[in-house]
Amino acid sequence: MAGERAPGTLSIVATPIGNLEDITLRALATLRAADVVLAEDTRRSRALLGHHGIRAQLRALHAHSKPSEIERCLAELAEGKRLALVTDAGTPLVSDPGAVLAQRAAAQGARLETIPGPSAVTAALAVAGVPFDRFRFIAFAPRSGPERRDWLALIARDAGATVFFESPVRLGKTLAELAPLLTAERPLAVCRELTKLHEEVVRGTAAELAARFAEGARGEITVVVGSGELLAEQPAADAPSLDDRIRALLAGGETPRDVARTLARELNLSRREVYARVQVLVGA
Secondary structure (H helix, E strand, O other): OOOOOOOOEEEEEOEOOOOOOOOOHHHHHHHHHOOEEEEOOHHHHHHHHHHOOOOOOEEEOOOOOOHHHHHHHHHHHHOOOEEEEEOOOEOOOOOOOOHHHHHHHHHOOOEEEEEOOOOHHHHHHHHHOOOOOOEEEEEEOOOOHHHHHHHHHHHHOOOOEEEEEEOOOOHHHHHHHHHHHOOOOOOEEEEEOOOOOOOEEEEEOHHHHHHHOOOOOOOOEEEEEOOOOOOOOOOOOOOOOHHHHHHHHHHOOOOHHHHHHHHHHHHOOOHHHHHHHHHHHHHO
């Protein structure tokens, strides 16, 4: 219909994870053409743009941005503007802000386009030197509580590879907690400062790497747990079954959620798995 504006475009632009030269020609052209570049940290993005001689209108969009900033972006897209979304490093929307804008922009009919490029996940897999025929990415480990136990169990119960990020301060602790959940031969790689001057890949078992990084590390850390055999679970012959424990706790007056929380902690199981079994028994 005459007078209608064409929908705007939200470009999801991958940027270097370390080396500023690791950016595609298409990404540079997209950033130059954008009406606004939305950045998680404008200081870091300004350094990248300046390195490549790009002058662009930069605006912050991060985890603490007000809802009104999302609305402003949506209004600009409705006007037909071109917005480029970048993160501090790597591919946007992978363990960082921006997902809400992308989802709402798609819902209102804006065009979303990917400008592919660097990603710490695939970069780590490429140099890890451990086996993987499939992998899952599970971002950062929760710091404590049942969520952390569930997170560790997710890795331990998957024979495929797992990639995750970790703080250099907490790296040794996380590896030490993983060690008893994995077979002694399960290969891991700690990838540090990928694409940067001091890039380092250290390979070994969880126990070996926990000892190596007991005092912490420096820089950006990506860990790859290689594919391998699962640790065989050998419950004691006289140990009660999971169903028996569930029934006993329910009979004692605990709620299904309390039972799931108690047994997940006691047996090092996923709380979701235990709760699902509780629901089956309650409905039986």
